[in-house]
Amino acid sequence: MRMKNKNMVNMKTKQRLINSFTLDYHPLVASLLSEEITVQSPSGVIDHLHEHEIHILLKTITLYVISVTHEHFLLLTPEPLFALLRQHPCAQSQKVSLCEYQHSADNIEQTITTLMFTLPALQYSSQSSTLKTLASRLNTAKSNPWLPSNSLPKKNRLALFAGVSPSAIRSDIKKLTSNDGKGNA
Incomplete structure (x- = not known):
């Protein structure tokens, strides 16, 4: 008999049509982002992307979420590229991966801090240049x-x-x- 590690978070990944759900930030994420200065993409930049580029880029994205309803999710970390790409009209008929964490997870705060602090810190050295x-x-x-x-x-x-x-x-x-x-x- 195998025992589950108590520190592991129960999650499942699935593909969903972008126009089939809505997103908001998890309250903890919204709180952590409240003082953050974000740089917006230049106006109209999305219009310069071709449909095949939108499709390829959306395939690289996984949104980390918890479900409020079947059509409404809370983001556990910001995903600026998705926010940009979803503005393109062709994106609405595309799919994106959702990594859905279960509400019963005792350590959703640990998941959020890992995604919002540890992940960007680990990525910095490769993205700084x-x-x-x-x-x-x-x-x-x-x-x-x-x-x-x-x-x-x-x-x-x-x-x-x-x-x-x-x-x-x-x-x-x-x-x-x-x-x-x-x-x-």
Whole structure:
């Protein structure tokens, strides 16, 4: 007989049509975000995304939620990319993954603090140099014979999405990370 770990949270992941549910922040999350300064995406940036890009990007997102009703969920951490993408008209007919935590979970506060503090802290070192990473990838992709140049995004488009000047997307003289060149992470 297997015993469940008391510290494990009961959750299930499912796909839902975006237009089939509504979201609000969990009260604890709303409280933690009350003093946070958020940077909004530039006006109209969503209009520059193609439908296939919206579809691909939505597949990368998992919303961490608890259910209030079958059609209403509370977010356990902010998801700014989803908030942006759901504004696009084609997004309403797309699906997104919901990782639904059960209400009976005794440690929902621990889940929220893990998602809102531990996760961003762990991600910081890889995300702090995003613009340099974009520049490096774009430069490398331009010399890659497998990628036709017309399939690569233009630096101006990437700058629009990032809300920066195109000149901000530039490589560092030093290598960003070491990679064995064989596709291994």
